[in-house]
Amino acid sequence: MSIQIQNVSRAFGTFQALKDISIDIESGELIALLGPSGSGKTTLLRILAGLEGLDEGAILFDGQNITNVSPKERGVGFVFQHYALFRHMTVFDNVAYGLKVRPRKTRPSKDEINKKVRDLLALVKLDNFADRYPAQLSGGQRQRVALARALAVEPKVLLLDEPFGALDAKVRKELRRWLRKLHNEFHVTSIFVTHDQEEALDVANRIIVMNNGKIEQVGTPEEVYEHPNSPFVYDFLGNVNLFRGRLHKGKLTQGQFEIDVPTYLDSHYEVVGYVRPHDIQIEKNQLNNESVAAKIVHIHMVGPVVQIELKREDVDEYLEAEIPKEHYKKLGIKNGDTVFIKPKQLKVFVPEDFSI
Numbered sequence: 001m002s003i004q005i006q007n008v009s010r011a012f013g014t015f016q017a018l019k020d021i022s023i024d025i026e027s028g029e030l031i032a033l034l035g036p037s038g039s040g041k042t043t044l045l046r047i048l049a050g051l052e053g054l055d056e057g058a059i060l061f062d063g064q065n066i067t068n069v070s071p072k073e074r075g076v077g078f079v080f081q082h083y084a085l086f087r088h089m090t091v092f093d094n095v096a097y098g099l100k101v102r103p104r105k106t107r108p109s110k111d112e113i114n115k116k117v118r119d120l121l122a123l124v125k126l127d128n129f130a131d132r133y134p135a136q137l138s139g140g141q142r143q144r145v146a147l148a149r150a151l152a153v154e155p156k157v158l159l160l161d162e163p164f165g166a167l168d169a170k171v172r173k174e175l176r177r178w179l180r181k182l183h184n185e186f187h188v189t190s191i192f193v194t195h196d197q198e199e200a201l202d203v204a205n206r207i208i209v210m211n212n213g214k215i216e217q218v219g220t221p222e223e224v225y226e227h228p229n230s231p232f233v234y235d236f237l238g239n240v241n242l243f244r245g246r247l248h249k250g251k252l253t254q255g256q257f258e259i260d261v262p263t264y265l266d267s268h269y270e271v272v273g274y275v276r277p278h279d280i281q282i283e284k285n286q287l288n289n290e291s292v293a294a295k296i297v298h299i300h301m302v303g304p305v306v307q308i309e310l311k312r313e314d315v316d317e318y319l320e321a322e323i324p325k326e327h328y329k330k331l332g333i334k335n336g337d338t339v340f341i342k343p344k345q346l347k348v349f350v351p352e353d354f355s356i
Contacts, residue, residue: 001061001075001156001189002027003048008057010043017043019213021057030183031191032204036236039210041193045159048191049076061156077155077188079146081162085134091145092117092130098153120148123182140171144178151186160192164199172196176203197237201225209233231349234274241280241319243273243343252348255314257292261348269350275343280321282308283340284331291342294319296335301325308333310341 003025010018018040025031033041046052048059050071058067066074085094095117099108108116121127124144134142143163150158163179164172180203183190194200200207201221209216209224209232217224217233228234245254247269252261259273283291294310297318301307306328308321319341323331333339 002063003157003189003191004058004060004063005044005048006058006060008044008047008059009055010040010047010052011055016213018047018054021213021215023208023215023218025189025191027062027189028187029189030180030203030205032200032207033191033193033210034195034197034200034207034236035210035216036195038212040213041195041210042161044210045161045191045193048157049078049159050074051078075156077150077153077158079143079150079158079160079163081165085142085145085149087134090131090133091121091126091137094134094145095120095148095152098149102153116152117148120152123185124148124178138171139167140175143167143175147179147182151182151188155188158188158190160190162193162195165194165196172199179203201237209236211236228274228347231272231274234347234349239277239320241275241277241343242317243275243346245271245273247271247348247350252346255292255312257290257312257314259290259343259346261346271348271350273343274347274349275345277307277320277322279343279345280319280323281342281344282321282323282327282331282333283342284333284337286340291340293338294341296333296337296339299333299335301328310339312341313338 005021005023008018008021021044033044035041043052047054050069054067058065060066061074086097089097096113099113099116118127121130124147126141126144129137129141134145137145164175167175176199204221206218206220207224208218211232217229224233225237228237234240243252243254243257245252247261250261252259252271252273293313295313296308297311298309299306304325305322306325308323310319310321312319321341
């Protein structure tokens with residue numbers, strides 16, 4: 001089921017939740033709506049489900065305008081953050097509910113419902129929990145029940161609102177892997193809302209980054225992470241170091257630091273350079289004028305990666321670097337040492353209409 005969102009706007013009083021949103025979603029895609037709180041992602045999801053109206057624009061499923069179609073008739077499965085399971089029903093009855101309440105003409109037989117529910121519970125690895133009640137399950141198990149219930153009615157579109165937000169980090173990671181596998185088997189067009197950058201990058205085929213009711217960027221996880229098109233996207237998708245300075249004759253200069261930015265040989269701007277922690281090179285000796293002295297203030301070893309916090313000696317600014325543990329051991333550095341850092345990859349943003 002393909003989805004076309006055409007010039008959708010929605011306001012709540014004076015608050016503009018969505019501002020002229022347009023995007024095409026291909027059939028079978030797994031899309032993440034990613035953004036901070038208040039960016040409009042949940043409002044957009046609820047509009048797709050028919051749970052929220054819109055002020056302007058249209059929603060099309062496979063080219064058919066369903067803007068004014070009721071939620072029941074849209075063929076949408078919706079999974080909420082807090083499961084929304086029926087506490088008085090067993091796991092089996094929760095999953096079967098959507099099938100049992102269908103009109104008699106379209107309702108499967110009792111045997112068909114039984115087989116379908118059993119198959120789904122096996123798929124979500126809960127076939128031995130059919131007779132339990134939600135209160136007897138863990139959070140991760142409840143969310144799997146909620147997903148099985150949504151899939152039972154064979155939705156054309158699956159919508160998930162912060163589906164793993166209430167779970168701990170380890171369970172979230174397990175369910176992310178499980179959701180990818182489930183999507184590959186069902187190929188149902190799926191859209192999930194999240195503010196968790198790692199979750200979006202890990203699960204989605206494409207990411208729609210939203211901010212203040214607008215779309216900032218659309219692309220694959222690699223595209224939005226490696227080639228962000230705005231300072232907001234760069235900053236939101238992971239930790240970042242800022243190198244503020246003046247762009248002059250193809251060089252960015254700040255304090256004792258200077259680095260080539262050849263794209264702007266004839267430009268003169270106050271700019272900001274963005275660098276990911278893993279793109280900060282650390283050496284014990286100065287390499288050239290593109291490296292700058294910094295003092296190590298904190299070292300934190302996490303598995304194969306060492307996170308290092310540094311304070312530049314030429315300006316009153318802190319940096320974060322991530323280096324492999326092998327390189328860290330080879331350097332032989334410790335807290336209080338002065339080292340020299342250099343950005344391996346610098347993304348420069350200049351005044352609007354001149355960004356790269």
